[in-house]
Structures are given as C-alpha cells and as structure tokens.
Amino acid sequence: MAFFEIQSIQKSFQPGQHVVSNFSISLQKGQITALVGESGSGKSTLLRILAGLENRDSGEVFLEGTRIQNPKEKLVPGYDEIQLVYQDYHLYPSSTVEENISRPLLQYDKAYKARRVKELLKLLDLEAFRDKLPRHLSGGQQQKVAIARALSLEPSVLLLDEPFSSLDGIQRRELIAELKDMFGNLGVTVLFVTHDLDDALQMAPELVIIQKGKLIQRGRPEEIFAKPKNLYAAKLFSHLNPVPEKNKTYVRPADVQLFKTSGMPAKVVDKQYLIHYNQLTVALQGGEKWLVEDKRRIFDTGERVFLKWEEALELILLG
Numbered sequence: 001m002a003f004f005e006i007q008s009i010q011k012s013f014q015p016g017q018h019v020v021s022n023f024s025i026s027l028q029k030g031q032i033t034a035l036v037g038e039s040g041s042g043k044s045t046l047l048r049i050l051a052g053l054e055n056r057d058s059g060e061v062f063l064e065g066t067r068i069q070n071p072k073e074k075l076v077p078g079y080d081e082i083q084l085v086y087q088d089y090h091l092y093p094s095s096t097v098e099e100n101i102s103r104p105l106l107q108y109d110k111a112y113k114a115r116r117v118k119e120l121l122k123l124l125d126l127e128a129f130r131d132k133l134p135r136h137l138s139g140g141q142q143q144k145v146a147i148a149r150a151l152s153l154e155p156s157v158l159l160l161d162e163p164f165s166s167l168d169g170i171q172r173r174e175l176i177a178e179l180k181d182m183f184g185n186l187g188v189t190v191l192f193v194t195h196d197l198d199d200a201l202q203m204a205p206e207l208v209i210i211q212k213g214k215l216i217q218r219g220r221p222e223e224i225f226a227k228p229k230n231l232y233a234a235k236l237f238s239h240l241n242p243v244p245e246k247n248k249t250y251v252r253p254a255d256v257q258l259f260k261t262s263g264m265p266a267k268v269v270d271k272q273y274l275i276h277y278n279q280l281t282v283a284l285q286g287g288e289k290w291l292v293e294d295k296r297r298i299f300d301t302g303e304r305v306f307l308k309w310e311e312a313l314e315l316i317l318l319g
C-alpha cells in the first residue's frame with residue numbers, strides 16, 4: 001500500500017449526482033502532485049474527504065496503512081497528520097501572525113510551542129511580521145501564515161486548496177518557487193488543487209486531471225500534453241482548432257504555420273499582441289474561427305493568410 005492511498009471515493013450531495021466518482025490515487029511520501037480541474041469539478045470536496053473533514057459515501061483513505069475515519073465516526077473530525085489549507089486562508093483576524101501560527105499547538109508545552117513557532121517564522125520568512133495582524137499583510141504573506149499554521153503540527157500530508165488564486169502574477173511565482181523548495185526540504189507529501197495549469201506546472205512534476213469528480217488522467221505534464229485522454233485534458237494546455245471535415249480532430253494554435261501564398265485560406269479578423277507572438281483570430285472559408293500564432297508579427301487585421309500544419313500533430317479526441 002502506498003504512503004497515502006485513496007481508494008474508489010464516491011460522494012454525492014444529492015441522490016444520483018456524484019460530485020466525486022470512483023476516485024482512486026496513491027501518493028508516495030514526499031511527492032508533490034497537482035490536482036487540476038475546472039471550477040465545480042469536485043476538487044474541494046475531495047480534499048475535505050481526504051482530510052477526514054467530509055463524510056464519503058463509499059471508498060477508503062489510508063495514511064501509512066491507517067484508515068482515515070469519516071467525521072461521523074470520530075468525536076473530533078480531522079487529523080493532525082493531514083492538514084488542509086484553504087484558499088481564503090481562514091486566519092484569525094484579531095490574532096497576530098505568531099498567535100495564528102501557534103493556535104494548533106495550544107496543548108503543547110510552552111517551550112516546545114515557542115521553539116516550533118520560531119522555526120516556522122524563520123522557515124517561511126515571516127519573522128518581521130510576527131506581531132502584525134493578518135490584515136496588515138499582503139495576500140502572499142497571509143497564505144504563508146496559513147501554511148505555517150498548517151505545518152505547526154508537523155503533518156505528513158499537506159492539502160492545499162487553490163493556494164495561489166488570490167495572488168497576483170509576481171506574488172504567485174515567488175511564493176510557488178519558495179514553497180516548492182520548502183516542501184522538498186521538509187519531505188512533506190503535498191496534494192494541491194488548482195484550476196490553473198500554469199500554477200500546476202510550476203509547482204508539481206506530476207498532474208492529476210479531474211473532470212466532474214472523475215480522474216481522467218494522471219502523469220507528467222509532457223505525457224499528458226502529447227497524449228491527452230480527452231478534449232478536456234487537452235484544452236487545459238491550449239486552445240484547440242477543429243480541423244474542417246475531420247470528426248473530433250483538432251490542431252493546436254502553436255502547431256499551425258502561417259504563409260502568404262499557399263495553404264488553407266483564411267482571413268485575419270482580430271490581432272492581439274501577446275508576449276511571444278501576435279495571437280490572430282482567423283476566419284476560415286466556411287466561417288469557422290481559429291486561433292493561430294503569428295510569431296513573426298507580420299499579419300494584420302483584414303489580411304489574407306494561408307495555414308498549414310503537419311497531419312502528425314493533429315489530435316483525435318473524444319469529449
């Protein structure tokens with residue numbers, strides 16, 4: 001049995017409507033995994049079940065061979081060893097950073113508590129903010145306080161629910177880099193959920209794709225990119241253009257080459273400047289719209305363009 005073993009979890013809030021459906025994965029100790037899926041795909045529900053904070057209808061969760069009990073089976077739901085960090089931090093607004101971090105350690109002896117809080121403040125680079133209230137911190141710093149608090153009990157599994165969604169681009173990149181290093185050093189097993197593939201790619205070497213509560217695909221990003229199991233998994237990576245007259249066949253914008261004289265004719269109807277290329281919306285002869293990448297930035301709105309792509313790069317995908 002794996003370190004953290006999740007077997008056939010089923011959950012519905014309304015009869016017949018599964019929010020989590022026959023979901024199984026096993027995680028090794030120290031592994032960092034990103035669970036990626038669109039809003040409403042059951043990610044938060046699954047995390048709460050894994051933390052022992054939400055009843056499952058069936059299936060089992062084991063940590064190091066010990067069965068995780070449902071809240072209804074336990075006087076105090078949840079486990080010190082499995083900590084869940086929420087998207088909106090759930091900090092105590094009138095408590096300082098230090099008090100927030102030490103809250104789970106209430107029943108520990110004073111000397112241990114002081115030592116542990118000091119360690120965590122240092123680990124997360126929060127020493128300068130120890131006496132501040134959460135509202136005086138940036139979003140990234142508040143998220144670090146929430147993570148420090150979750151780490152205070154030395155959990156072996158950390159579940160992060162959309163940890164970066166309220167941070168701006170620079171804050172998130174910095175925090176992701178910092179946390180990735182720290183989790184690696186601590187050897188903690190991390191499952192973090194996100195709807196943002198970029199965050200997932202920056203944080204985790206392995207992805208798990210969830211759609212409507214079902215595990216669609218698990219693997220390294222390059223494997224999923226090259227061989228997505230379905231349209232949903234493929235679309236997490238990029239837009240897909242449907243190939244005319246070929247059923248369920250698509251080509252990625254990056255795989256389409258643009259020419260001035262030969263290829264499939266189209267007309268540029270919109271041009272958007274992006275960092276590495278101009279993104280063009282082109283109308284095909286049948287009226288369908290495609291997105292393509294003008295890496296040389298030579299085409300303008302209203303101009304004719306000709307498209308070519310290699311057949312080998314076409315993706316045949318079911319919904």
Ligand SMILES: Nc1ncnc2c1ncn2[C@@H]1O[C@H](COP(=O)(O)OP(=O)(O)OP(=O)(O)O)[C@@H](O)[C@H]1O
Binds near residue numbers: 019042045
């Ligand atoms: N306590 C509840 N009672 C009834 N329905 C619920 C409850 N919790 C979640 N749901 C429903 O279950 C589905 C999955 O919700 P969940 O929050 O797990 O998805 P998610 O992938 O985390 O989405 P998001 O990223 O928007 O939080 C949604 O349709 C939601 O309305």
